[in-house]
Amino acid sequence: MKILATNFLVLLKEIGRGNRYYFAWVALLALLICAGAAAYMQQLSEGMIVTAIRDQVSWGFYISNFTFLVGVAAAAVLLVVPAYIYNFKPIKEIVLFGELMAIAAITMCIMFVVIDMGRIDRLWHVLPFIGRMNFPSSLLAWDIIVLNGYLFINLTISFYALYKMANSKEYNLNIIKPLIILSIPWAVSIHTVTAFLYNGLSARPFWNASILAPRFLASAFCSGPALMLIVFQIIRKVSKIEIENRAIFKIAELMAYAMGINLFLLAAEFFKEFYSDSVHLAPMEYLYFGLHGKDNLVPWMWSAMAFNITAFFIFLRPQTRENLFTLNIGCVLIIIGIYIEKGMGLVIPGFIPGTLGEIYQYSPTVIEKIITVGVWATGALIYTFLLKLAIPVTTGELRFARKEEPLRAS
Amino acid sequence: MKKNKPISRRSFLKGTAAGTAALAIPVGSADASVWEAFFQQHFQEMDDDEKATVIARLEKEYKKRYKKDFSIKTTEAMPGVLFGYGLDLSRCIGCRRCVYACVKENNQSRDPQIQWITVLRIEKGEKFVSNLEEADKYYYPEKVPEDEYFYMPVQCQQCENPPCVKVCPTRATWKEPDGIVVIDYNWCIGCRFCMAACPYGARHFNLKTPRIREEEINTNTHYLGNRPRFQGVVEKCTFCVQRTRGNPGRYPACVEICPVGARKFGNLLDPDSEIRYCIENKRVFRLKEDLNTSPKFYYFFAT
Numbered sequence: 001m002k003i004l005a006t007n008f009l010v011l012l013k014e015i016g017r018g019n020r021y022y023f024a025w026v027a028l029l030a031l032l033i034c035a036g037a038a039a040y041m042q043q044l045s046e047g048m049i050v051t052a053i054r055d056q057v058s059w060g061f062y063i064s065n066f067t068f069l070v071g072v073a074a075a076a077v078l079l080v081v082p083a084y085i086y087n088f089k090p091i092k093e094i095v096l097f098g099e100l101m102a103i104a105a106i107t108m109c110i111m112f113v114v115i116d117m118g119r120i121d122r123l124w125h126v127l128p129f130i131g132r133m134n135f136p137s138s139l140l141a142w143d144i145i146v147l148n149g150y151l152f153i154n155l156t157i158s159f160y161a162l163y164k165m166a167n168s169k170e171y172n173l174n175i176i177k178p179l180i181i182l183s184i185p186w187a188v189s190i191h192t193v194t195a196f197l198y199n200g201l202s203a204r205p206f207w208n209a210s211i212l213a214p215r216f217l218a219s220a221f222c223s224g225p226a227l228m229l230i231v232f233q234i235i236r237k238v239s240k241i242e243i244e245n246r247a248i249f250k251i252a253e254l255m256a257y258a259m260g261i262n263l264f265l266l267a268a269e270f271f272k273e274f275y276s277d278s279v280h281l282a283p284m285e286y287l288y289f290g291l292h293g294k295d296n297l298v299p300w301m302w303s304a305m306a307f308n309i310t311a312f313f314i315f316l317r318p319q320t321r322e323n324l325f326t327l328n329i330g331c332v333l334i335i336i337g338i339y340i341e342k343g344m345g346l347v348i349p350g351f352i353p354g355t356l357g358e359i360y361q362y363s364p365t366v367i368e369k370i371i372t373v374g375v376w377a378t379g380a381l382i383y384t385f386l387l388k389l390a391i392p393v394t395t396g397e398l399r400f401a402r403k404e405e406p407l408r409a410s
Numbered sequence: 411m412k413k414n415k416p417i418s419r420r421s422f423l424k425g426t427a428a429g430t431a432a433l434a435i436p437v438g439s440a441d442a443s444v445w446e447a448f449f450q451q452h453f454q455e456m457d458d459d460e461k462a463t464v465i466a467r468l469e470k471e472y473k474k475r476y477k478k479d480f481s482i483k484t485t486e487a488m489p490g491v492l493f494g495y496g497l498d499l500s501r502c503i504g505c506r507r508c509v510y511a512c513v514k515e516n517n518q519s520r521d522p523q524i525q526w527i528t529v530l531r532i533e534k535g536e537k538f539v540s541n542l543e544e545a546d547k548y549y550y551p552e553k554v555p556e557d558e559y560f561y562m563p564v565q566c567q568q569c570e571n572p573p574c575v576k577v578c579p580t581r582a583t584w585k586e587p588d589g590i591v592v593i594d595y596n597w598c599i600g601c602r603f604c605m606a607a608c609p610y611g612a613r614h615f616n617l618k619t620p621r622i623r624e625e626e627i628n629t630n631t632h633y634l635g636n637r638p639r640f641q642g643v644v645e646k647c648t649f650c651v652q653r654t655r656g657n658p659g660r661y662p663a664c665v666e667i668c669p670v671g672a673r674k675f676g677n678l679l680d681p682d683s684e685i686r687y688c689i690e691n692k693r694v695f696r697l698k699e700d701l702n703t704s705p706k707f708y709y710f711f712a713t
């Protein structure tokens with residue numbers, strides 16, 4: 001018991017230490033979180049009327065962000081696969097940071113879904129046994145299960161490894177290997193189930209296309225790693241962790257393939273819709289050319305397309321992929337490109353034109369944006385704290401106290 | 411066979427409720443009914459006693475809110491009844507009387523405005539069966555009908571194969587034995603998945619606490635129908651369950667008000683009903699049949 005308390009203090013102390021930049025960063029996040037919380041309070045008391053969500057477009061910015069972040073979370077698997085299956089050593093060492101990112105991303109996903117609910121006080125109604133979860137009929141029930149399961153798996157793997165390391169013990173790979181193997185199909189499942197959420201709705205032709213789930217996966221394997229590559233470079237800059245360039249370039253290469261597949265699937269979608277030119281073309285037309293003069297997403301979609309194609313070529317050519325400057329440009333382009341494409345670019349056209357033909361141009365209100373930023377800040381804060389603890393544990397600077405020994409945290 | 415699980419769940423919740431309430435009530439001035447509302451069970455899992463308690467609590471709550479005495483029925487579906495609806499497009503003049511009669515009967519929010527019936531105006535010759543892109547719900551002419559247009563009212567089609575029910579994560583919405591798709595407004599979590607799934611724009615969301623003037627409220631209600639709703643839940647047409655379930659029942663408000671008799675309603679299982687006559691003698695069609703939702707809402711052209 002005492003040991004537990006001491007070790008908890010060790011962790012707390014570690015989080016409470018840092019240089020100026022660390023504190024400035026944490027303070028900034030805290031500020032954004034407070035702003036988000038205040039805005040959310042307003043949404044709670046006044047209702048969803050403070051958002052731009054209406055009957056015509058019944059899901060908006062929150063669900064868009066949710067969809068994007070499921071992709072980020074799923075992408076942790078991209079690091080696990082080469083690391084453990086092919087034993088590619090340089091990547092193996094950084095898998096942990098990917099898994100921690102998945103934890104932060106899933107937390108954000110869950111927050112976005114909860115924030116989007118009209119009645120948060122009835123959250124318990126979706127729980128199995130206690131509430132009346134509609135399993136297996138509702139894909140949302142599936143999503144609740146796979147997202148929480150994924151969170152659990154990643155928490156277990158990373159916390160087990162960290163705990164062992166913090167106690168100066170080698171962790172036993174045999175114990176967590178089954179979990180790691182399980183996490184691979186599970187990562188695929190979270191994104192597939194999320195795609196199916198939309199995919200299964202015959203009322204919405206834009207989503208009701210079998211290409212949706214494969215495209216989700218392809219784009220997730222671009223955006224998630226792009227975010228990670230940037231974070232890895234920050235980590236190795238501010239800490240003693242060494243992340244080899246070789247690992248980064250390998251991931252970048254895999255991203256090029258994923259982006260290639262993503263663009264190919266987009267082209268397939270384009271061909272099918274525009275060539276067959278049926279009534280189901282309308283949402284695509286709205287996205288890329290505007291429908292009946294309503295075209296607020298058009299510039300976004302073309303930018304996303306330009307960004308993704310540029311990034312594809314950057315990551316395809318070894319010269320640009322293996323140059324950190326161009327690589328980072330590519331990463332930023334991918335993050336923005338996929339954020340548009342798999343966020344608003346996916347959710348909104350499902351509702352346009354509406355089932356009764358109406359075109360309601362959705363664009364998020366200030367409150368929606370503040371709440372969204374608040375959620376992102378929460379995720380960033382979680383990730384910051386997780387890294388703050390994981391980095392010294394990995395480098396051996398942070399160790400738990402053991403029974404007889406005094407504290408060794410430096 | 412349904413009994414076991416709900417009971418254990420109920421007792422679990424009651425324990426929790428009692429525990430939590432005991433903690434909370436002495437501290438704040440929180441009313442016990444807040445907790446009762448919080449832990450209220452799903453309508454389909456309540457026995458008669460529990461229903462009675464809930465109804466009493468709701469009637470009290472509504473009285474406080476609207477200063478009126480409410481009656482909330484829980485009439486069950488009648489055996490041998492499957493409700494069906496007919497709409498004669500050749501008669502509809504697009505006057506929207508049904509829309510407003512429905513708002514009044516079913517206590518839809520006036521601010522923000524919610525309307526369960528949408529009347530679409532379509533230019534003659536334009537497409538409308540599976541694609542409503544040319545339809546216009548915002549039309550405001552001096553006089554209806556207009557020569558170049560026809561009108562098509564759309565409301566919940568009470569699908570036999572309802573996608574909204576399939577997707578609901580909490581089973582807050584379901585199809586009753588008489589074919590009416592209903593929502594437990596005390597169970598819905600407001601996730602709006604059903605709104606994405608409904609192909610007919612029939613579901614509406616309470617963006618904030620519905621506002622209705624006291625003198626306009628209809629106090630004759632049904633738990634699954636027109637009782638006042640809450641912020642953050644979804645609502646929809648129930649074929650006026652508060653009127654139509656009964657012997658003799660009443661017609662839905664929209665059927666009653668229609669000045670040209672374009673609206674027909676009856677029991678699909680009764681061979682002598684008017685709706686059966688229409689189906690057997692007119693050429694009926696249903697909206698978006700390609701989606702296989704199998705609506706019990708038939709459109710036809712009688713003249």
Ligand code: SF4
Binds near residue numbers: 565575608609612613
């Ligand atoms: S019309 Fe919409 S709300 Fe009504 S039963 Fe069909 S899917 Fe459900």
Ligand code: SF4
Binds near residue numbers: 582597599644
């Ligand atoms: S909004 Fe309510 S009725 Fe609709 S799917 Fe969600 S919980 Fe079910």
